[in-house]
Amino acid sequence: LRSDLLQRVEAATDLDALDAVRVQALGKKGEITQRMKTLGNLAPEERKEAGQAFNLIKQAVAEAIEIRKASLHSVALEARLAEEKVDVSLPPRPTTIGKMHPISQTLEELVAIFGEMGFSVAEGHHIEDDFHNFTALNIPPEHPARQELDTFYMPEREDGTRSVLRTHTSPVQIRAMQNTTPPIRIIAPGRTFRADHDATHSPMFHQVEGLVIDEKTNMGHLKGVLIEFCRAFFGVKDLPLRFRPSYFPFTEPSAEVDIGCSRSGGQLKIGAGEDWLEILGSGMVHPKVLENCGIDSSKYQGFAFGIGIERLAMLKYGIPDLRTFYETDLRWMKHYGFLP
Numbered sequence: 001l002r003s004d005l006l007q008r009v010e011a012a013t014d015l016d017a018l019d020a021v022r023v024q025a026l027g028k029k030g031e032i033t034q035r036m037k038t039l040g041n042l043a044p045e046e047r048k049e050a051g052q053a054f055n056l057i058k059q060a061v062a063e064a065i066e067i068r069k070a071s072l073h074s075v076a077l078e079a080r081l082a083e084e085k086v087d088v089s090l091p092p093r094p095t096t097i098g099k100m101h102p103i104s105q106t107l108e109e110l111v112a113i114f115g116e117m118g119f120s121v122a123e124g125h126h127i128e129d130d131f132h133n134f135t136a137l138n139i140p141p142e143h144p145a146r147q148e149l150d151t152f153y154m155p156e157r158e159d160g161t162r163s164v165l166r167t168h169t170s171p172v173q174i175r176a177m178q179n180t181t182p183p184i185r186i187i188a189p190g191r192t193f194r195a196d197h198d199a200t201h202s203p204m205f206h207q208v209e210g211l212v213i214d215e216k217t218n219m220g221h222l223k224g225v226l227i228e229f230c231r232a233f234f235g236v237k238d239l240p241l242r243f244r245p246s247y248f249p250f251t252e253p254s255a256e257v258d259i260g261c262s263r264s265g266g267q268l269k270i271g272a273g274e275d276w277l278e279i280l281g282s283g284m285v286h287p288k289v290l291e292n293c294g295i296d297s298s299k300y301q302g303f304a305f306g307i308g309i310e311r312l313a314m315l316k317y318g319i320p321d322l323r324t325f326y327e328t329d330l331r332w333m334k335h336y337g338f339l340p
């Protein structure tokens, strides 16, 4: 019996076959178990001896099974290793590492620069009502900014009102002033929409709005913040800025800001030079706007500014056509260094 079972253990060529042998030999109905049941028929003297002999066989078979099992395991492992072998000399598949979109990169830079000056980020809604986008900002119904041509209007509701896709980030100023008591110091970056499409306009573009309201805020603060910002963003320490009188319904006085530049041989260079580039609109918040938001204009005043993000990125990276930001062309991304 013993040598027969041991032979069968050796003959098992895989783990399943080995387990079958184990059941045949040691299982409840296995050969050894069955034989041991017959011990009762023997005389007590013989029973003891035979019992010991069976136990030894049982032990030997169990041991043999464990040893066989270990060797079958390592055979199976070898086979698997051989099959799944990795050829480390093969060339890798080409991969492209993604990078943040230049608009998102520019936005992050802006948030960081203004963050250092103590501004926090506020958000509004892409779909705005007439009050926040126009009326509260002192833009009367007959103002050209409301023209169907520029503004994307939503369908009219039964009560005659209709929402708009915000045409600038300025409605976030209104929401901030309605919802917080001064002092206020926020920037509001985000998407804006106007029905316009050419090399320097896209129907969807980005702006960052700035708003500061406090008791003694004045035009000097406005200038200081914008000078600091432009120099940090373009990385030009003594970048000259020009504050040019302008008009916005929601600021008085208003100023457009130009930065110095030079053009030689078709190359634009930001910095002190013979030319100027307009980069943003700004002004002291109109008292009417403060009052529209429930802020006492005899106690508080402040300034606001609005900057076009695409325009900033175009100037910083020398990109001539605004529409290319949205064409997801990898060659374009590579050309301007936005991809490795």
Ligand code: PHE
Residues within 6 Å of the ligand: 167, 168, 169, 170, 209, 248, 251, 281, 282, 283, 304, 305, 306, 307
């Ligand atoms: N909202 C103005 C625009 O879109 C920019 C602006 C913002 C001007 C804040 C002054 C103050 O052109």
